Each structure stands twice: as C-alpha cells, then as structure tokens.
Amino acid sequence: MNDQAFAIRVEDVQARAHGRWDEILRCLGADERILRRKNMACPLCGGTDRFQYTDRFGEGNYHCRNPECGPGGGFKLAQAIFGWDFGTTLKKVNACVGGLREAPRQESVASPERMAALARRIWDEAVPVQPGDPVDRYLTGRGLGRDSYPDSLRHHPRLGYYARSGDGKSQRVGEYAAMLARVDGPDGRMVTLHRTYLSAGRKAPLSDAKKLLSTGVNGAAIRLFAPTEELAIAEGIETALAVQMLRNVPTWAAMSAGNLERVQIPETVRRVLVYGDNDADGDFEGEASAFALARRLCKEARHATRREVEVLIPRKRGSDWADVWWVVVRNMKRAA
Incomplete structure (x- = not known):
C-alpha cells in the first residue's frame, strides 16, 4: 500500500471511529476501569492516579498529568494498552468499526430526519413522571424528589437497551425502565433524547446506563x-x-x-x-x-x-x- 492509499485508509478509520471509542476499546478488550473515566495509573507511564480517559472530543481522548506524557487519543491509548504498533492498531480498530466504508444503501443511512423521528417515537411512548414511578424513586433516592417534575423529563416503562457485539453490530440485550430527557436545540426544537436506564430505584448496572440517543448536540x-x-x-x-x-x-x-x-x-x-x-x-x-x-x-x-x-x-x-x-x-x- 503506497503512502497516499495508507493515508486515505487512516482517515477513513478515524472518521468511523469518531464518537465510538468506548465501544472500540471494549471491543479490543481494554480494562473496563479505563472506561469509567476515573483517575488511575497511566497505561503509558505508570504512576497511581495521574491518568484519566475522557473521550472529550470523541477521539478516545485521555490526559496524563505527567508533563512528559500529557494528552493523547484512542489510537495512542490502544497502542499503549496492548503493545501494538500503529499499523496493527489501525487494523484492529478497523475490524471493530466494520471495515472500509462502502456507499450505503439509502434505507440504511441513519439520517438526521430518521434519528429525529426515532427520538419523537420514543418520547411519545413515555409518560410524565409521577410520584412512585421508577424515575421518581431514582431522583428521590438522590435527594431530588419533588411533587411535580419538569415537562422535559419523562418515564419510559420498558426501553430497549442495545450494545455492540464483537462484530460491531448493535444488539438488543434487555429492557429497562428509563428516565428520558428531551434535548432541545437553540430554536427550541427537539434534537435528540438523553436516556438514563434504571433498575430497583438506581441506575441500571450497565457500563453506560446514561447515554444520548444520537450525537451532534x-x-x-x-x-x-x-x-x-x-x-x-x-x-x-x-x-x-x-x-x-x-x-x-x-x-x-x-x-x-x-x-x-x-x-x-x-x-x-x-x-x-x-x-x-x-x-x-x-x-x-x-x-x-x-x-x-x-x-x-x-x-x-x-x-x-x-x-x-x-x-x-x-x-x-x-x-x-x-x-x-x-x-x-x-x-x-x-x-x-
């Protein structure tokens, strides 16, 4: 592969990996403690609590307080965790995100319109938060219970939870009660939904019990x-x-x-x-x-x-x- 073709390949994988580094690192087999975004030993330079994975910009971002180590992204992090060179890391990440892009069929494109329609459908399935329901129990347990709740919050009694499998496909793995929060853009129109999956009055025991329905907020x-x-x-x-x-x-x-x-x-x-x-x-x-x-x-x-x-x-x-x-x-x- 010549330099130009390799550069195109790198750009392609980077584009498809954007915003997906939690699932990519999980797919690669990274320690779950990294994905909790808590301080810990740096995979690159050691220490005890100088490192934190943040994914702040959707590029697998992390920061190490050791000035000789500093910040970096998902590719550098994966290389450090698994001891791979960049070429190997690129192949592994590419396998997680599903290979080089092809022109998708029109019906498979997750357009903003389709995502907005999905958000509206899920929102319409939900009901206002009521005393004693799972959302009220969750917020009350956090000291945030009230007689009435904002209209921008709703309770969904059985919301599907999806997770990526090893081949990168999204699979429904369960249903949970959920707190839905309506996300509105500057014009006041719904952009997407934020979901908090709940179980027994607490956040459900999931690696990402809180997540947005789509990016671009x-x-x-x-x-x-x-x-x-x-x-x-x-x-x-x-x-x-x-x-x-x-x-x-x-x-x-x-x-x-x-x-x-x-x-x-x-x-x-x-x-x-x-x-x-x-x-x-x-x-x-x-x-x-x-x-x-x-x-x-x-x-x-x-x-x-x-x-x-x-x-x-x-x-x-x-x-x-x-x-x-x-x-x-x-x-x-x-x-x-």
Whole structure:
C-alpha cells in the first residue's frame, strides 16, 4: 500500500471511529476501569492516579498529568494498552468499526430526519413522571424528589437497551425502565433524547446506563425550567435539578463538560450562572469548561448590553452541585 492509499485508509478509520471509542476499546478488550473515566495509573507511564480517559472530543481522548506524557487519543491509548504498533492498531480498530466504508444503501443511512423521528417515537411512548414511578424513586433516592417534575423529563416503562457485539453490530440485550430527557436545540426544537436506564430505584448496572440517543448536540441542552432574565447551566441532569433546589433559579443541563462550553443562551437572559463540577482531582475539565462558557458569553459582541456571568464551583475536590445538595439534604434529615 503506497503512502497516499495508507493515508486515505487512516482517515477513513478515524472518521468511523469518531464518537465510538468506548465501544472500540471494549471491543479490543481494554480494562473496563479505563472506561469509567476515573483517575488511575497511566497505561503509558505508570504512576497511581495521574491518568484519566475522557473521550472529550470523541477521539478516545485521555490526559496524563505527567508533563512528559500529557494528552493523547484512542489510537495512542490502544497502542499503549496492548503493545501494538500503529499499523496493527489501525487494523484492529478497523475490524471493530466494520471495515472500509462502502456507499450505503439509502434505507440504511441513519439520517438526521430518521434519528429525529426515532427520538419523537420514543418520547411519545413515555409518560410524565409521577410520584412512585421508577424515575421518581431514582431522583428521590438522590435527594431530588419533588411533587411535580419538569415537562422535559419523562418515564419510559420498558426501553430497549442495545450494545455492540464483537462484530460491531448493535444488539438488543434487555429492557429497562428509563428516565428520558428531551434535548432541545437553540430554536427550541427537539434534537435528540438523553436516556438514563434504571433498575430497583438506581441506575441500571450497565457500563453506560446514561447515554444520548444520537450525537451532534452542539449547543443544545436539556431545558429543565423556563429561563427568566436569569438562567443557571450545569453539566448533568441531577446536578441541574440540585442547583434549582439549592438556589431556586431556572436551570438547564448541558449533558457534558464539552457541550457546556457550547450551550446557546436565549437573548432574553441577562444573568447567567455557570455551575461547574470540581474536577481538581483530575484534569480540571469541569472548571475549564465552565470558565470557557463564561468567557465566550462575556466576549459575544452581539448583545447590546453585556450579560452578567458568574461561575460557581464546589469547594470539595471531585464533587459537583448534586453532592453539595445531598449534604444539605442529609443535614436537614438529621435536624428533623
């Protein structure tokens, strides 16, 4: 294979691997502990807790706090884990994602229209959250129960759970109750759904019990509460619910640190509160994304009046605002 053909092959595999590195690493046989996105020993340079896999940009991204090691992507990570050279790694990844692309049949293309229709169908199958249902039990167990829940959350009683097999095909492996969250774009229209699979009042014992129905949420958000002139933004659904209960402000959930930076804020909002996670025990990803959003909002020149923007980070290392709220709930129970 000449250099040009090899470069085309690399580009092809990279394109198909984008956004699929969790399943690729699992397909290759990587240690599941890596995919939990917790601090651990670096597969490249050792240590104890200097490494964290984040997949922040969909490229299998990781970061090592050893300055001589630093950040990298999925191919480099796979080479380190399994001791392969790049050529071998490329072949292995290519096998996981299904070989070189061919012109797909029209009916097999997962177009945005088809994905939107699927999201709408699943959403219509679900029902509003009611006291005592699995979603209410799950949120109540997190200290987030309430008399009524946002319209952007629903309960699906039996949602299919799919996982990729070794040949890269998606297979239905079970059904679970699920908390659905509607993800809306800047125009207020549904983009996709976020799913949290549940079992016995908790997240289901799955490697990815929380996941989006499709990618491409750039700037979209889970609009839990209608904004006034004030709006709070947090990463996760539970964190955003906790902020609303803690501060009594309308909140949205961005779903991830990467998307937090991109969330589009309505023109009518004059004060934005960015509730970031404290990732000081990792690579400061939560703090960095929170300040990146704040910086972007402050620099946007299209507003006649500058917005007031504030970033708030929990004091405790490794915590988010859901953790802060849980401490408040625990203290209230003790005082009762």
